[in-house]
Amino acid sequence: MQVVLMGLLLVGSDVGAQLEDSSSVPGARRIELSPEGAGGVGEVMVSPGLSTMLLFDSELQRESIELEGLERFSLVDVGQATLRLVPSANATPGETFRLVARFRDGAAPLAAIFLLRVHPAKAEATLEIFRKRRTIESYQQELRDVRVEAFRCREELVRVTSEHETPGGLTGILFSGGLDPNGVAGHVLTKAIVQSPTHQLEASVVSSYRSSKLVAVDLLIQVKAGTPPWTAEGATLKSKSGEEFKVLRVWQATPILPGGPGARVFVEAEAPAADVQGPFSLKLWEANGPRHITLGNVTFP
Known part of the structure; x- marks a missing residue:
């Protein structure tokens, strides 16, 4: 069974890797998601038989987790703010699978997208995912402000165009x-x-x-x-x-x-x-x- 990845353009998450010592869990890699990101995909190494744990600072929509190649994982355990993955022996080194984890609170970014790459032995054990949150209401207010400014610019353009449409010379x-x-x-x-x-x-x-x-x-x-x-x-x-x-x-x-x-x-x-x-x-x-x-x-x- 394969869970099809949909709606990537709605995500708007920019995944950036930081130094390991910036994470709260020793040895874990820290990933920060920007609300103004361009939907980038963060790559994560996974290996057959080895566990990879993703720790989020926000509650997940557990029913909305999407994973390509689900049949090639022996364990996909979704918690309230955690996601544990164990590829099966059928996972071939070099294969990649997209993972989409959506957040429940509705703030931006709405989701995190990862590219899981199968390695024969080097799995990342733990990753911490932090969101620089921005509420939907703040985006809506910004959109209203942009529309007001666009309307003002259109009015100014009409005025300037009208002035230039009047002919020159004696006419x-x-x-x-x-x-x-x-x-x-x-x-x-x-x-x-x-x-x-x-x-x-x-x-x-x-x-x-x-x-x-x-x-x-x-x-x-x-x-x-x-x-x-x-x-x-x-x-x-x-x-x-x-x-x-x-x-x-x-x-x-x-x-x-x-x-x-x-x-x-x-x-x-x-x-x-x-x-x-x-x-x-x-x-x-x-x-x-x-x-x-x-x-x-x-x-x-």
Whole structure:
């Protein structure tokens, strides 16, 4: 009969050998179990016909002792805090058997794991096993503290990410309210522009802006009810002669929902020539669909 070893990952015991003279029993080897250990296995020499005694400083779960190769032991005597092992003559030198001894009090470490190695004659007579105990409640409190800190870090990450999602350049200035149409570099184009016929998209408010090297168009676009949400993916800005400005970014905070009040879309482009005012044609389109909007007679201050 073989008792199968289960649940080793739940043990969390780190077995470390100390000097023999640190034990309370003369000649015994002392083993200390750390509650923060990584489930290490302590090796113990056993020999056929010779007794090996394990002395624990904590009460054992006598019914939960697990031993591989149980049929190769002539004696397995489990006491309240002791475990005596005697391999039988069938135990072959070099064989190894895993032993799991669980503790009754529920404190960490929950168990001790040993690797029993069969030697022809050199059995360890006595081992003392000491636990550096830590209660489950202390782990639970630590887990609660870690969760609180993780939640705080997630909130901080969301805040920082949100700040970085706001675009830079002239578009960022417009979105943050740093420049309005009443300034010296902006004007409203709503009445002046010419929209291409479309039954799904409409620019209800259009304003344009200029800096020393950049131009930008700020549009409030509405999407007809009963159609999918719309997100601008690209844009072109061309003069009547076919000259095209280099579009640096097309940005909007969220997809534009159908039937709603609309949302702002920003188009920013390079305009190094200060005397270039227009008129221009501005076209915006979505990523995976045919819907687009074209505005003519776009000018800049």
